[in-house]
Amino acid sequence: MRKPIVEFIDFGFQYKSQSSPTLHNINLTIYQGEKVLILGPSGSGKSTLANCINGLNPFSYEGKITGSCKIAGRETKTASIFALSKTVGTVLQDSDAQFVALSVGEDIAFALENQSVPREEMIPKVQRASEIVGMEDFLLHLPYELSGGQKQKVALAGVLHDDVDLLLFDEPLASLDPQAGMQAIELIHQIHVEQKKTVIIIEHRLEDVLHRPVDRIVLMNEGRIVFDGTPDRLLTSNLLPKYGIREPLYIMAMKYAGCTFTGQEVLSDIHSMDLSPFEDKLKKHFRTPVKRSAIPATDEILRVQNVSFSYGDGDVLKDVSFSIDRGEKVAFIGKNGAGKSTMAKLLCGIIRPDRGEICIEGENYLQYSIKEIGEKIGYVMQNPNQMLVKDIILDEVELALLLRDKSREEIDAAVERALDMCNLYGMRNWPIYAVSYGQRKRVTIASILVLQPDIIILDEPTAGQDYYHYTEIMNFLDDLNRKYGITIIFITHDMHLAIEYTDRALVFSDGELIADDSVFKVLSDDDVITKASLKQTSLYTLAKRLDLDPESYIEHFIAYERMKKDNEKSTS
Amino acid sequence: MKSPLLNLIPGDTYLHKLTGKTKVRAFVILLVYIIMSFDLRLILPLFIVGIIGLVSLRPEWKTLRYFFIVVAAVNLLNIVLFWLANPDIGAFWCGGSRTVLVSFTKRLFISLETLWYLSIRFLKMITSFLISMVFVLSITPSELAAGLYSIKVPYKICTIFSIAFRYIPDIGRDYENIKISMQARGVELDPKKVPLMDRIKQNVLILVPLIISSFERVGNISNAMDLRGYGRGKTRTYYCEHEEGKADKIFKAIYTGLLLFCAFWIVSRIIYPPPSKMWYPFS
Numbered sequence A: 001m002r003k004p005i006v007e008f009i010d011f012g013f014q015y016k017s018q019s020s021p022t023l024h025n026i027n028l029t030i031y032q033g034e035k036v037l038i039l040g041p042s043g044s045g046k047s048t049l050a051n052c053i054n055g056l057n058p059f060s061y062e063g064k065i066t067g068s069c070k071i072a073g074r075e076t077k078t079a080s081i082f083a084l085s086k087t088v089g090t091v092l093q094d095s096d097a098q099f100v101a102l103s104v105g106e107d108i109a110f111a112l113e114n115q116s117v118p119r120e121e122m123i124p125k126v127q128r129a130s131e132i133v134g135m136e137d138f139l140l141h142l143p144y145e146l147s148g149g150q151k152q153k154v155a156l157a158g159v160l161h162d163d164v165d166l167l168l169f170d171e172p173l174a175s176l177d178p179q180a181g182m183q184a185i186e187l188i189h190q191i192h193v194e195q196k197k198t199v200i201i202i203e204h205r206l207e208d209v210l211h212r213p214v215d216r217i218v219l220m221n222e223g224r225i226v227f228d229g230t231p232d233r234l235l236t237s238n239l240l241p242k243y244g245i246r247e248p249l250y251i252m253a254m255k256y257a258g259c260t261f262t263g264q265e266v267l268s269d270i271h272s273m274d275l276s277p278f279e280d281k282l283k284k285h286f287r288t289p290v291k292r293s294a295i296p297a298t299d300e301i302l303r304v305q306n307v308s309f310s311y312g313d314g315d316v317l318k319d320v321s322f323s324i325d326r327g328e329k330v331a332f333i334g335k336n337g338a339g340k341s342t343m344a345k346l347l348c349g350i351i352r353p354d355r356g357e358i359c360i361e362g363e364n365y366l367q368y369s370i371k372e373i374g375e376k377i378g379y380v381m382q383n384p385n386q387m388l389v390k391d392i393i394l395d396e397v398e399l400a401l402l403l404r405d406k407s408r409e410e411i412d413a414a415v416e417r418a419l420d421m422c423n424l425y426g427m428r429n430w431p432i433y434a435v436s437y438g439q440r441k442r443v444t445i446a447s448i449l450v451l452q453p454d455i456i457i458l459d460e461p462t463a464g465q466d467y468y469h470y471t472e473i474m475n476f477l478d479d480l481n482r483k484y485g486i487t488i489i490f491i492t493h494d495m496h497l498a499i500e501y502t503d504r505a506l507v508f509s510d511g512e513l514i515a516d517d518s519v520f521k522v523l524s525d526d527d528v529i530t531k532a533s534l535k536q537t538s539l540y541t542l543a544k545r546l547d548l549d550p551e552s553y554i555e556h557f558i559a560y561e562r563m564k565k566d567n568e569k570s571t572s
Numbered sequence B: 001m002k003s004p005l006l007n008l009i010p011g012d013t014y015l016h017k018l019t020g021k022t023k024v025r026a027f028v029i030l031l032v033y034i035i036m037s038f039d040l041r042l043i044l045p046l047f048i049v050g051i052i053g054l055v056s057l058r059p060e061w062k063t064l065r066y067f068f069i070v071v072a073a074v075n076l077l078n079i080v081l082f083w084l085a086n087p088d089i090g091a092f093w094c095g096g097s098r099t100v101l102v103s104f105t106k107r108l109f110i111s112l113e114t115l116w117y118l119s120i121r122f123l124k125m126i127t128s129f130l131i132s133m134v135f136v137l138s139i140t141p142s143e144l145a146a147g148l149y150s151i152k153v154p155y156k157i158c159t160i161f162s163i164a165f166r167y168i169p170d171i172g173r174d175y176e177n178i179k180i181s182m183q184a185r186g187v188e189l190d191p192k193k194v195p196l197m198d199r200i201k202q203n204v205l206i207l208v209p210l211i212i213s214s215f216e217r218v219g220n221i222s223n224a225m226d227l228r229g230y231g232r233g234k235t236r237t238y239y240c241e242h243e244e245g246k247a248d249k250i251f252k253a254i255y256t257g258l259l260l261f262c263a264f265w266i267v268s269r270i271i272y273p274p275p276s277k278m279w280y281p282f283s
Helices: A046-054 A081-085 A104-114 A119-133 A148-158 A178-194 A231-236 A249-256 A279-287 A340-347 A370-374 A393-402 A408-421 A437-449 A467-484 A495-501 A526-531 A538-545 A550-571 B020-036 B040-056 B061-085 B089-093 B112-138 B141-150 B155-185 B196-227 B246-271
Strands: A004-015 A023-031 A035-039 A063-071 A088-091 A166-170 A198-203 A216-221 A224-229 A300-310 A315-325 A329-333 A355-360 A377-380 A455-459 A487-492 A504-509 A512-517 B100-103 B109-111
Touching: A004 A046, A023 A046, A023 A198, A023 A224, A035 A046, A046 A063, A046 A081, A046 A088, A046 A166, A046 A198, A081 A088, A081 B196, A088 A148, A104 A119, A104 A148, A119 A148, A119 A178, A148 A178, A166 A178, A178 A198, A216 A231, A224 A231, A249 A279, A249 A538, A249 A550, A300 A340, A315 A340, A315 A355, A315 A487, A315 A512, A329 A340, A329 A495, A340 A455, A340 A487, A370 A377, A370 B155, A377 A437, A377 B155, A393 A408, A393 A437, A408 A437, A408 A467, A437 A455, A437 A467, A467 A487, A467 A495, A487 A495, A495 A550, A504 A526, A512 A526, A538 A550, B020 B040, B020 B112, B020 B141, B020 B246, B040 B112, B061 B089, B061 B112, B089 B112, B100 B112, B109 B112, B141 B155, B155 B196
Parallel strands: A035 A198, A035 A216, A088 A166, A166 A198, A329 A487, A329 A504, A377 A455, A455 A487
Antiparallel strands: A004 A023, A004 A063, A216 A224, A300 A315, A300 A355, A504 A512, B100 B109
């Protein structure tokens, strides 16, 4: 008989500050030794559910519990968060903020310190936990010296002590580059198998989590469980598109090819699944011609020539050259520290090249001040909360023009145009903190567009967004590009974004530009993928298994998808 | 991220290797020692010890020089003002005599007593600064927290120190990022182009998003701490607080002796007040 470790019975939860419950009627049992993925779009209640398991609800966020939730036989209503933390180890999404100590060793020891464990017992425990996650050589390192993936490993080691049976990961992939994300999933699986821990992962990126097998997927929507079963059953169903979860790329490719599922297939592992029933259809689909939308040649708007830059010790950018045409959509790709953010700062004129030349519309930009460059190249930060300084949307949007002492009429006209472009005109008098994250993102874009720049640079525009909001933001940006001819540069490590929305990828690694090519070519080049910490897409694997050329297969997929999207747009 | 003054990684010199407990206790007792008297016979040895201590830490003199110049200048100004306020202040401290050396006007003169008193005062300030410098340079924030905890400061207050040092660089980085985006939108921060008042106003603009994003972070930090049992018990242990070595034992003997001496000194001064308020060899 399997022992239940998490048991929800007719469970509901309502935050004190909200008028209706966030969770309804949850019935869910998770057994010791299971590995479960809790899947759902933003606002589906999956994080609330996680916080009910680790005790943050109702300890930190007050609220009313109905029904029952037992963790290892203990009712959470009456247990303290401290008692629960002995059973449940939680790794939070923000790998930086949860690093509370000043060195790796101290952070791993934090839970032990709080239990007043004597130091001589603490040292071997910290050593053991750090070895499990592979951080034993970093015990004296400072948090500022670590990558996001390493910080996450430390956070994991910090909850591995003692009798913690259940490991809970809240969006473990959100702040990692593709390769680090893949390694995180591998590490979680390894700990699940070797340490025999029960694992619960909260995520909306299904394909990345399925890199290693999970026993069960629980799909949530609007505070209810809408599916609870094996990954194979979920993949063969039509629930994913219905609830706004992105399907794995290879499943999409199969659906485009007209493959149908009976519900009995084993699909969750692309490497081992039986492709024979689908092979003919997939190959036939690959041979159907698709319209390759040629990019009309336009004039060059930006040219970077032999640019190098250093902050004093060693070049951050080495001899980088490229050019961008008007109306292009380009992705800057590379892991943290590869030089893509430095490149963006150089383009905005915040720092200037040590050597080399940057030209905007053929003019050397050294003659312009930051303020003047800001009228040609706009920069939108990742977190809109770091950009918004006013209370009212209208005030925020007109700020840049007020700072330039423009006349009232000129300001009003430009502001109206920018608000219109971003579909915010109707909301112009709303307070900024009353609108959603996606709308705030649009406000920041409007506040840049008001200067009528030719180019905008967006730093991770979709970070932390679920598929629905991701699509919303990206379609909006696509429209801006199409309707107004604005050149867009995305700084990203999201491969899906690059595939679906950009024409070209510039890949940075250790300060060098190692690839400047169409996305499908970049994604089928093994060398580039390893150097830039990217990850093979499942399309690559699918193509290999079908004995097709991965490059042309990915190209076909992208072209087909664009065609389909265009058709949908023209019919709607 | 490297800060010239604070070290986050324990150093490897003799003083660096002491435990946080030893460093904090020795520092507190030395402060009492320096505050309790105006006696050159007590201050001068500590001044020399302070210099030896500072040299032994092998600090970066370039940054330190700047601090020393500022502190020396401020204290010089301080004693000049003291002298201007009351040129005869030495008489009060040195037992009532007045040996005038130079006289400018009837009110403004330099007496040997005042010169003595103000010189000792200056030396005392510099010595306390030296000792503080040695303390700051030798300790890491985590050791400071552990050391404070060892003198019975509640651990929640100790944590404030280590947490502050942990997140200040992050906030600095946020500030940099926000500044960049504001500059691109047209906020001019170049001191050559914009008057000071406007620059202050523009900086306030940057503070709004900075405060909001810092609050977001605070929520995450406190959750992360709760989830690892912070605040559960009345006591706490410290991973960074290593076992006491030979040096710690020697220091313990020294600072205990010094504590007894301070107690004896203070008590004896209360019971048998000396004829003059400070030691003055020329009376």
